[in-house]
Amino acid sequence: MPELPEVETIKNELSPVVCGQRILKIEFLWAKTLLKPGADEFAAGVCGRLITRLSRRGKYLVFHLDNGSLLLVHLRMTGSFLYGAETDALPRHTRAVIRLDNGHCLYFIDPRKFGKFLLVNDRTSLNELGPEPLDDAFTPEVLGRLLSGHRAPIKSVLVDQSVMAGIGNMYADEALFCSRIHPLRPADSLTSEEVKRLHAAIQTVLRQGIASKGASIANYFRPNGEKGYAHQEFKVAHRQGAPCPDCGTPLQRIVVRQRGTCFCPCCQPSSADNG
DNA sequence: CCCGGAACCTGAAGGC
DNA sequence: TGCCTTCAGGTTCCGG
Numbered sequence: 001m002p003e004l005p006e007v008e009t010i011k012n013e014l015s016p017v018v019c020g021q022r023i024l025k026i027e028f029l030w031a032k033t034l035l036k037p038g039a040d041e042f043a044a045g046v047c048g049r050l051i052t053r054l055s056r057r058g059k060y061l062v063f064h065l066d067n068g069s070l071l072l073v074h075l076r077m078t079g080s081f082l083y084g085a086e087t088d089a090l091p092r093h094t095r096a097v098i099r100l101d102n103g104h105c106l107y108f109i110d111p112r113k114f115g116k117f118l119l120v121n122d123r124t125s126l127n128e129l130g131p132e133p134l135d136d137a138f139t140p141e142v143l144g145r146l147l148s149g150h151r152a153p154i155k156s157v158l159v160d161q162s163v164m165a166g167i168g169n170m171y172a173d174e175a176l177f178c179s180r181i182h183p184l185r186p187a188d189s190l191t192s193e194e195v196k197r198l199h200a201a202i203q204t205v206l207r208q209g210i211a212s213k214g215a216s217i218a219n220y221f222r223p224n225g226e227k228g229y230a231h232q233e234f235k236v237a238h239r240q241g242a243p244c245p246d247c248g249t250p251l252q253r254i255v256v257r258q259r260g261t262c263f264c265p266c267c268q269p270s271s272a273d274n275g
Numbered sequence: 276c277c278c279g280g281a282a283c284c285t286g287a288a289g290g291c
Numbered sequence: 292t293g294c295c296t297t298c299a300g301g302t303t304c305c306g307g
Contacts, residue, residue, distance in 0.1 A: 001299085001300065001301075002301090003301095032283090059301080074301080074302085075301090076283095076300090076301050076302070077284085077285095077299080077300060077301060077302095078284090078285080078286095093285090111284085111285055111286070112283085112284045112285050112286085112299095112300095113283080113284050113285075114283065114284065114285095114300095114301070114302080116302090151277090152277085152278085159300095159301085161301085161302085168300080168301070169299095169300060169301085218299075218300095219286095257278090257279085258279080258280075258300080259299095259300060259301095260298090260299075260300075
């Protein structure tokens with residue numbers, strides 16, 4: 001599932017090939033992939049525009065266009081981009097095709113059809129997201145303030161995009177294991193020591209994910225068609241039943257707010273065990 | 276406010 | 292073999 005490291009990888013690998021290119025046309029093969037505005041207004045807003053740069057905000061990939069508008073793409077569960085020469089036979093599960101003026105195309109591939117394109121005039125919608133966890137401004141003190149006032153399980157607060165942006169199910173589990181915090185601990189019950197550990201763990205697992213080009217656990221692949229290998233380094237995510245890499249105890253899987261959550265019952269003791 | 280659950284979707288996996 | 296059910300989880304929406 002694309003989270004911050006996966007979107008960051010796509011941004012990094014796409015930037016050199018699409019920046020400076022002009023969009024000739026965008027064609028949607030699944031109409032609902034275009035969230036807003038309507039098809040006509042969208043086409044008028046993007047056709048003929050130059051892509052000046054790419055950026056990322058949370059899990060959004062942002063195409064900056066030369067008229068100042070922003071094309072936001074959210075990959076949701078199964079979205080990926082493939083960059084290549086124009087072909088007659090579209091790749092399986094292609095939901096949108098962005099034709100560039102260098103004869104190449106950006107194919108948006110999304111088996112589950114949850115991914116969304118939005119054309120917006122400014123950053124308003126992006127400002128509703130919480131802070132970027134890899135920014136310099138994201139300090140342990142900031143994290144502590146974000147968590148205070150949330151009595152919900154720390155696992156669900158970590159994946160709440162309005163609290164902080166970019167963390168999803170996999171990296172939340174990894175960060176909690178790395179900081180030895182039980183996923184069901186109320187977010188506002190963490191000690192300052194635990195907040196400090198969690199802060200370091202969040203940055204570590206996200207940076208490792210980026211360094212490993214993202215995790216290809218499900219459908220994610222990179223614009224050149226290759227997979228990432230961050231999942232090979234996961235210690236708990238999607239590894240229920242396997243021995244904990246640190247202590248050998250079988251990893252447990254529980255459901256927290258409708259999300260599968262893997263953790264080590266020995267390395268991540270519950271609040272009751274923790275005092 | 277808080278929370279749980281359903282909807283959106285398809286393909287992989289498991290049961291029989 | 293093949294049909295059927297369940298599950299995966301990012302986001303939004305709806306009801307209690």
